[in-house]
Amino acid sequence: MPLRRFLDHLYDAAGYLAAFFVFAIFAVMIGQTAMREVGLPTGGTDDLVAWFTAASAFLAMAHTLKHGDFVRVTLVLQQLSPRRRRALELVSLAVGSVFVGYLAYWSASFVHESWSLGEMAGGLLVIPIWIPQMSFVVGATLLFVALIDEFVLVARGNLPTYTAAVDARHRAGDFSEDL
């Protein structure tokens, strides 16, 4: 099923890009302190770090959802029969999709506006602000697609991908991603 493979690759690709930004935060922070020690100017690196942080969070959202790392209360879900559980799962996926669709719409319209007005970043690093803000638009849109994708999967009678992922991880004794 090519669409299935394409979507999974898409979420993972964005996830890897997000991980690259986490690494970039690390590299910039170490570089920044080193440059300060030898007296080089470090203006603008704080803005860079802030944008990288945002990019790492937004771009990873779809991948994180699929991986089952978003927290939710499962107390009620676990008490229900499989049929009712599926129905409630569909309700929460529908609510989530509507909200994230709204979020994606507003991020796109806001960033489109700052692009058409030619708005610049207010910090030391003066670049068009829509460039860093694109991570929000892309991340929210991907999350929206991933939620719709899950809705279709569950409606067709499959177990949600995120539930299966968490169960498999915990069975293997891996808790490194629980706080």
Place this chain on the structure above:
Amino acid sequence: MNLVEIAGLLLFVMLLLLSCGVWIAMTLAIVGWVGLAFFSSTPPGPNLFTAFWGSNASWTLAALPMFIWMGEILFRTRLSEEMFDGLSPWLNKLPGRLMHVNILGCGIFGSVSGSSAATCATISKVALPELVKRGYDEKTALGSLATAGTLGILIPPSITMVVYAVAADASIIRIFLAGFIPGLILMALFSGYIVVWALVNPEKTPPADAPLSFLQKIRASGNLIPCALLIAFIVWVLIAGLATATECAAYGVLGSLAIAWWSGSLTWENFLGSLMGATRVSCMIMFILAGASFLSLAMAFTGIPRALAEWVASLALSPYMLIAALAGFYIVLGMALDGISMIVLTSAIVLPMIQQAGFDLIWFGVFIVLLVEIAEVTPPVGFNLFVLQNMTGHDSNYIARAAIPFFFMLVIAIAIITVFPRTVTWLPDLVMNK
């Protein structure tokens, strides 16, 4: 509708969405949207964008993925084996013997890790099989590991504290320092309980391992060197003024990578695994923070937090009564929610109330972290219980029962910091010259 009715309606919507299983971050934002769209004249859309972008594009928040990554790297090293070998030779004279490895190990690992479940899992991975093999009482071992694992979020660095500092707009470094002495008090309480327990139940402590000579003990402690060096390195970077509190998180990552490289566990697979894991966990937390920041914004527009704070002030509760009421409230909340959600869900409402009543936000941060620690070991939702359930196959309720005595030690610690608030504020005041 008056404010009380609005607040009640919003609370109802939140509980309804949460119980349907809607993800917490989305629930927070949806409730915020309802508040803005129906009970204020402010348009929700642009505010939603501003809150999400503003809370995530934050230089302070960059410490979060760094501290999480650090823990993920250390989890994949041999640090826990080394901790057990290094600590155990020194504990044979103490009543309870190797049982204290659980407390000390979690305390030391807590000072390089910012997560409670990671601390619990890392120390239990080695300590539990070793203790059971030697014939120590499994129930007490489980209880102490479940509870001492929560030291990970009290002893700095702490992911929970970073989240609180962002939510309360408080200084990360101050609250880190504030957690230090309460952490030591808590360790003393846990170890004290084990001593008393061992004296009352002498038959439950197996005979000591063959004694080592002093030199052999020193050699065994060489195993603690990597961890000690990492702690010293981070403190040095901070004190020498090389890096700020946020940047020192990046140095923590550097030090952890060095340890992993030194012990030969820095494979490409481990590196990528830790980086991806850290990305997902911090994405999850930042999504919740973004939702919570939109909710806080919406709440401020509706005027509910102010009204509630004034109402609490009008009750004229004594500070102790207010604290006792909040402690009870958070313990109940902690049965169903995880710590991060607990903090961000309530900060919009509780923090103004606390400030109105004249409490220090740093002190309250440590107070709330102690309550989050309780939440980690109270069923039905307590993450350390889940960790140990999967590691041992014991039911989480059994582990929760085993943790009850240690649960009371946490309550005593809360009482101590409430009666003697200087235990929290003394160290940050000393270091920050205030």
